Amino acid sequence: xxxxxxxxxxPPRRILVVGVADMVASNDPGAELVTYSLGSCxxxxxxxxxxxxxxxxxxxxxxxxxxxxKALHAPFMFVDTGVPHLFxxxxxxxxxxxxxxxKAAGGAQFLDPDxxxxxxxxxxxxxxxxxxxxxxxxxxxxxxxxSSRTVRLDMLTGKVSIHCPGSQPYYL
Amino acid sequence: MTAKEIASKAVILAAVSPAALKxxxxxxxxxxxxxxxxxxxxxxxxxxxxxxxxCNSPSLGxxxxxxxxxxxxxxxxxxxILRMVLALALGDALAAPMPGYAVEAEELxxxxxxxxxxxxxxxxxxxxxxxxxxxxxxAGLLHDVGKMAMNQVLTVPCQAAVRCRIAEHxxxxxxxxxxxxxxxxxxxxxxxxxxxxxPEAIVEGVANHHAPVIEPRGRLSPVxxxxxxxxxxxxxxxxxxxxxxxTDRRVAAAFELTPExxxxxxxxxxxxxxxxxxLIATE
Numbered sequence: 091x092x093x094x095x096x097x098x099x100x101p102p103r104r105i106l107v108v109g110v111a112d113m114v115a116s117n118d119p120g121a122e123l124v125t126y127s128l129g130s131c132x133x134x135x136x137x138x139x140x141x142x143x144x145x146x147x148x149x150x151x152x153x154x155x156x157x158x159x160k161a162l163h164a165p166f167m168f169v170d171t172g173v174p175h176l177f178x179x180x181x182x183x184x185x186x187x188x189x190x191x192x193k194a195a196g197g198a199q200f201l202d203p204d205x206x207x208x209x210x211x212x213x214x215x216x217x218x219x220x221x222x223x224x225x226x227x228x229x230x231x232x233x234x235x236x237s238s239r240t241v242r243l244d245m246l247t248g249k250v251s252i253h254c255p256g257s258q259p260y261y262l
Numbered sequence: 263m264t265a266k267e268i269a270s271k272a273v274i275l276a277a278v279s280p281a282a283l284k285x286x287x288x289x290x291x292x293x294x295x296x297x298x299x300x301x302x303x304x305x306x307x308x309x310x311x312x313x314x315x316x317c318n319s320p321s322l323g324x325x326x327x328x329x330x331x332x333x334x335x336x337x338x339x340x341x342x343i344l345r346m347v348l349a350l351a352l353g354d355a356l357a358a359p360m361p362g363y364a365v366e367a368e369e370l371x372x373x374x375x376x377x378x379x380x381x382x383x384x385x386x387x388x389x390x391x392x393x394x395x396x397x398x399x400x401a402g403l404l405h406d407v408g409k410m411a412m413n414q415v416l417t418v419p420c421q422a423a424v425r426c427r428i429a430e431h432x433x434x435x436x437x438x439x440x441x442x443x444x445x446x447x448x449x450x451x452x453x454x455x456x457x458x459x460x461p462e463a464i465v466e467g468v469a470n471h472h473a474p475v476i477e478p479r480g481r482l483s484p485v486x487x488x489x490x491x492x493x494x495x496x497x498x499x500x501x502x503x504x505x506x507x508x509t510d511r512r513v514a515a516a517f518e519l520t521p522e523x524x525x526x527x528x529x530x531x532x533x534x535x536x537x538x539x540x541l542i543a544t545e
């Protein structure tokens with residue numbers, strides 16, 4: 091006779107989708123946060139393992155200076171306005187600053203020797219500089235390259251998985 | 263296989279309404295009357311019925327009920343009718359999944375639509391070449407139609423060989439396709455459009471969207487090239503190794519692009535797409 095718990099089916103995960111220029115934070119360990127099709131955009135993931143609090147941000151452009159009015163009602167469009175919002179939201183959910191795990195993926199780049207089209211690289215630079223100014227750094231990253239990526243954060247374990255079209259998913 | 267052989271075997275060839283293609287063909291004329299549009303559309307009863315359903319959908323918000331094609335053309339004008347007809351005629355075909363490129367259902371249609379909106383947007387940029395917005399929109403919408411045909415010959419070993427050339431030799435996607443298959447999706451797409459007898463300007467825009475023709479000025483390919491880049495940068499880049507695309511510095515110069523200007527265009531494109539979605543809704 092099989093053990094009793096063999097027939098217990100775990101409840102379905104609650105999938106919370108993070109759109110382009112959007113952010114979702116949660117303290118629900120049954121949730122999974124997912125953002126699709128990160129090309130030159132960046133997916134920034136923060137997780138605090140003790141409180142099981144986390145968030146995912148999908149930013150598109152490096153600097154809000156090109157349209158400050160837009161940044162007021164769409165702060166998640168830009169690295170420099172979206173990242174502070176993500177941190178504040180995570181802190182409001184009770185995360186401990188000293189225990190945050192920060193990861194990032196995306197920032198794909200065209201084959202562009204002149205760099206004009208490479209918003210992906212400028213997004214990466216903007217993020218790294220912002221974190222450095224605040225004494226923070228990325229624990230893991232999967233940045234650049236020529237593939238778009240889908241990023242998932244498992245709120246129970248804090249594991250971050252990445253899936254590129256036509257390839258096997260892997261953990262970051 | 264040659265581009266022509268691949269194009270002629272494409273399933274999509276039989277699926278597209280001849281009336282829709284004739285409507286695109288009108289773009290070649292400098293002027294045409296509403297009666298000509300109506301005459302073309304009346305040859306396809308199914309398309310007409312679908313078009314009237316869209317015209318009367320709440321998302322369009324027309325104050326009066328549209329009961330005939332004549333009334334629809336009069337109320338909405340050629341450009342809007344063309345958008346709707348293209349969405350109805352090509353939407354299903356371009357929305358099909360393409361396992362050869364790891365493109366899921368709806369992804370190619372969504373990407374094509376964003377490129378179409380971007381191409382139309384860039385036509386209004388005075389620094390760029392000049393043509394009419396409807397032609398630019400159509401070329402953008404059809405720029406990757408060749409992938410539908412290429413998908414049928416991209417076997418698993420071919421995909422592996424193409425992706426290997428991108429990963430190990432830094433090739434662009436079209437360069438890798440040419441090395442492995444002897445042709446690329448832009449050339450195959452142009453062959454398809456030639457078989458459909460679409461206007462030369464649109465065929466040129468599709469054929470050269472990865473190798474834009476700057477001189478003589480006025481060609482569509484630089485516009486479609488830039489529109490494709492903008493679509494990628496605004497988050498629409500389906501399939502594997504979708505950024506393995508060589509950007510053209512001559513296009514950057516022709517449109518006087520700077521990093522800041524490019525980022526501003528990406529913002530504008532997102533806003534334009536949000537506005538346009540309701541106008542092209544097919545349900």
